[in-house]
Amino acid sequence: xxxxxxxxxxxxxxxxxxxxxxxxxxxxxxxxxxxxxxxxxxxxxxxxxxxxxxxxxxxxxxxxxxxxxxxxxxxxxxxxxxxxxxxxxxxxxxxxxxxxxxxxxxxxxxxxxxxxxxxxxxxxxxxxxxxxxxxxxxxxxxxxxxxxxxxxxxxxxxxxxxxxxxxxxxxxxxxxxxxxxxxxxxxxxxxxxxxxxxxxxxxxxxxxxxxxxxxxxxxxxxxxxxxxxxxxxxxxxxxxxxxxxxxxxxxxxxxxxxxxxxxxxxxxxxxxxxxxxxxxxxxxxxxxxxxxxxxxxxxxxxxxxxxxxxxxxxxxxxxxxxxxxxxxxxxxxxxxxxxxxxxxxxxxxxxxxxxxxxxxxxxxxxxxxxxxxxxxxxxxxxxxxxxxxxxxxxxxxxxxxxxxxxxxxxxxxxxxxxxxxxxxxxxxxxxxxxxxxxxxxxxxxxxxxxxxxxxxxxxxxxxxxxxxxxxxxxxxxxxxxxxxxxxxxxxxxxxxxxxxxxxxxxxxxxxxxxxxxxxxxxxxxxxxxxxxxxxxxxxxxxxxxxxxxxxxxxxxxxxxxxxxxxxxxxxxxxxxxx
Amino acid sequence: xxxxxxxxxxxxxxxxxxxxxxxxxxxxxxxxxxxxxxxxxxxxxxxxxxxxxxxxxxxxxxxxxxxxxxxxxxxxxxxxxxxxxxxxxxxxxxxxxxxxxxxxxxxxxxxxxxxxxxxxxxxxxxxxxxxxxxxxxxxxxxxxxxxxxxxxxxxxxxxxxxx
Numbered sequence: 146x147x148x149x150x151x152x153x154x155x156x157x158x159x160x161x162x163x164x165x166x167x168x169x170x171x172x173x174x175x176x177x178x179x180x181x182x183x184x185x186x187x188x189x190x191x192x193x194x195x196x197x198x199x200x201x202x203x204x205x206x207x208x209x210x211x212x213x214x215x216x217x218x219x220x221x222x223x224x225x226x227x228x229x230x231x232x233x234x235x236x237x238x239x240x241x242x243x244x245x246x247x248x249x250x251x252x253x254x255x256x257x258x259x260x261x262x263x264x265x266x267x268x269x270x271x272x273x274x275x276x277x278x279x280x281x282x283x284x285x286x287x288x289x290x291x292x293x294x295x296x297x298x299x300x301x302x303x304x305x306x307x308x309x310x311x312x313x314x315x316x317x318x319x320x321x322x323x324x325x326x327x328x329x330x331x332x333x334x335x336x337x338x339x340x341x342x343x344x345x346x347x348x349x350x351x352x353x354x355x356x357x358x359x360x361x362x363x364x365x366x367x368x369x370x371x372x373x374x375x376x377x378x379x380x381x382x383x384x385x386x387x388x389x390x391x392x393x394x395x396x397x398x399x400x401x402x403x404x405x406x407x408x409x410x411x412x413x414x415x416x417x418x419x420x421x422x423x424x425x426x427x428x429x430x431x432x433x434x435x436x437x438x439x440x441x442x443x444x445x446x447x448x449x450x451x452x453x454x455x456x457x458x459x460x461x462x463x464x465x466x467x468x469x470x471x472x473x474x475x476x477x478x479x480x481x482x483x484x485x486x487x488x489x490x491x492x493x494x495x496x497x498x499x500x501x502x503x504x505x506x507x508x509x510x511x512x513x514x515x516x517x518x519x520x521x522x523x524x525x526x527x528x529x530x531x532x533x534x535x536x537x538x539x540x541x542x543x544x545x546x547x548x549x550x551x552x553x554x555x556x557x558x559x560x561x562x563x564x565x566x567x568x569x570x571x572x573x574x575x576x577x578x579x580x581x582x583x584x585x586x587x588x589x590x591x592x593x594x595x596x597x598x599x600x601x602x603x604x605x606x607x608x609x610x611x612x613x614x615x616x617x618x619x620x621x622x623x624x625x626x627x628x629x630x631x632x633x634x635x636x637x638x639x640x641x642x643x644x645x646x647x648x649x650x651x652x653x654x655x656x657x658x659x660x661x662x663x664x665x666x667x668x669x670x671x672x673x674x675x676x677x678x679x680x681x682x683x684x685x686x687x688x689x690x691x692x693x694x695x696x697x698x699x700x701x702x703x704x705x706x707x708x709x710x711x712x713x714x715x716x717x718x719x720x721x722x723x
Numbered sequence: 724x725x726x727x728x729x730x731x732x733x734x735x736x737x738x739x740x741x742x743x744x745x746x747x748x749x750x751x752x753x754x755x756x757x758x759x760x761x762x763x764x765x766x767x768x769x770x771x772x773x774x775x776x777x778x779x780x781x782x783x784x785x786x787x788x789x790x791x792x793x794x795x796x797x798x799x800x801x802x803x804x805x806x807x808x809x810x811x812x813x814x815x816x817x818x819x820x821x822x823x824x825x826x827x828x829x830x831x832x833x834x835x836x837x838x839x840x841x842x843x844x845x846x847x848x849x850x851x852x853x854x855x856x857x858x859x860x861x862x863x864x865x866x867x868x869x870x871x872x873x874x875x876x877x878x879x880x881x882x883x884x885x886x
Binding site: 313334 | 771774775778779783784785786787788789790793794
């Protein structure tokens, strides 16, 4: 690699030719503030916060896009630059909704942090502010353009990362606004609710729909039995909301904290991830043996399912008919659990804690009501649960570890890895391979694990060559599906997750500011925590879990039974693009 | 912004012309602009129906099309009327009351700047300086030019075009 010599604040470094000033500064351990920039996503030099001085250059340049050259001398922290950055921020703030106290992003807001660092005053520029409306048409999230800084990170996430592009910059100049076509709401657009736009938004312009007030009301209602369960990935991310390092497994503290909120039962959703595997592996073998529609494609990621319905309706019959683990757990509580404990399902209020904004939409989909009532009453994200824990003044970090409630206190390792890309595939393979050939004794199918975007593997089990593929992130899913369509890829089973890296990087996970996202491989750290947790669990295959055996013995009879179909399976429908 | 209030009356012939333009440009780099310009020429404006046809034909999202259409002032979301009222909003006309004249037209016709009446008869557009400052405030209705206009003359001007 060709290297060039540059000086950043008089520190000499050698950096690869073609690097930007920002990348070079990082190698010199010099921090340059940024706002619109997000590594590998938005590198457009729009916000002018990262301006630096280059010797010999007439004007200031944007460090995030300006390339280095041999002998370049850069200054990043002169009085002129500090003044310029402060003024840029003050101009942004002059047309910004400054009700920070009531903003859910307060404390996690990147604009707020920069303004504090540069001593920005709110009243320097008193100009007109542009009129905006709050878009709350989506069941998953809201857009408040009075807090938008036009960084376009959400557009990159929607267009480049997810290949959906339901938002663009509309109009021009001062009245430019990010939104859907014809000023319509996100709820009316072919948006899949993945929430990646929220994850990358530097301010509070994009937030999930907060359902915590409803959950508190249910908890405080003496006539309601309120049960809660946490998805596989929550335990490895929730610690971040309380200052713990990225990749911390906080399962014990999570169980303890949820118990302090006053729920009537605190369960582990890993168990219905196992239940999903029982049904899905059974469905796969059935399709393979009876010449059903192949490849079968997983259906636990509701962002992916809605994407399929809008953008690839020709694959709807390929989707597994299994409900997602969230919906299965709700269905289980309102049927099996209600029956067993003699509770009227109408008195049960089911809360799921999920890493995902699309699950809010999934909870209100048709055909997700096993007991004639919605399987899930409220789906709250990791962030919302963290907010509830904080509001209840629970000292999360110092809690003693606890366990989830019986009998759904833990799933298998296979259920645990649902939270990462490739996890559902691996979990299904652990069980399907056993059913095909009892002597096939592989636990870890490392070929299907991340981090590459699209992965293929072939396994020879019981005389069958099982060909599988995995993709995460919808642009990658699109690429894979196009190849299946053209016949270039031929396989039996495909796992798709809407968010890059899987649920661990879901749209409902704790906010991590650009200062972390640009410097740390968040997906790799969270993913490692998931696979480490799998290794530590006593049971690592879904079909070997005693609670799963109990559920089939006492209730469902066998995977794919009539009863299982009524309670644990669902249907999909084509959705329009316009 | 917003959806046109005028009913879309595109013909099969127009649709075929647009399809030709799409087929001609589809695989070229930077094809969206020529296709959008063709669509604007064929239909005279860019209502939702036309933008959807372009989106489907080009394999681009509707939002992306809308973003481009609203960025460039050459594209119109609203159709133009049989009688196009153009009011100069240049500096000279503006200080001599062009703003008030525009407001009066908006009031008389019940539409806003850039819009077209439901019967398709009148549209109003505020323009940059037309270079006839001596006549300020100046406006035109199709090819008829009116100079030194006062607000009170607006109903009389419109009456010239009521058939």
